[in-house]
Amino acid sequence: MHNESPLPIGRVEPSSTNEKQPSMARLYNREGEAQSAGIEQQRQRAKRTALWVGAIAVLVYVGFILSGVIGR
Template identity: 60%
Template structure:
């Protein structure tokens, strides 16, 4: 038996977006103001729904006793 592995390790090359600006991290694209606003609104809605579900579970436990 040999101690050598038949598989050679590969080097990971960093991915760079074609349209990335020099000031941005590699692989990221700028989010425009409208997209950012929609993402923020969606996150707030998802958070609000999560809080309502959490409160609902607590109230169902209290009411169920």
């Protein structure tokens, strides 16, 4: 094996202060108006995903417990 990097290594130029990257709010909001409905939808989806992941984790945990009890 060799130690050469497949990616070219170069100097990173600092961005000028005049060029600001748009924030996520600016990308999704039109003319600065807040889209609270979109944010609420995203929060609901995140909560639903967290509940599903939690439920699956509990099922796996209970499965391990039951497999230990039944395996005796």
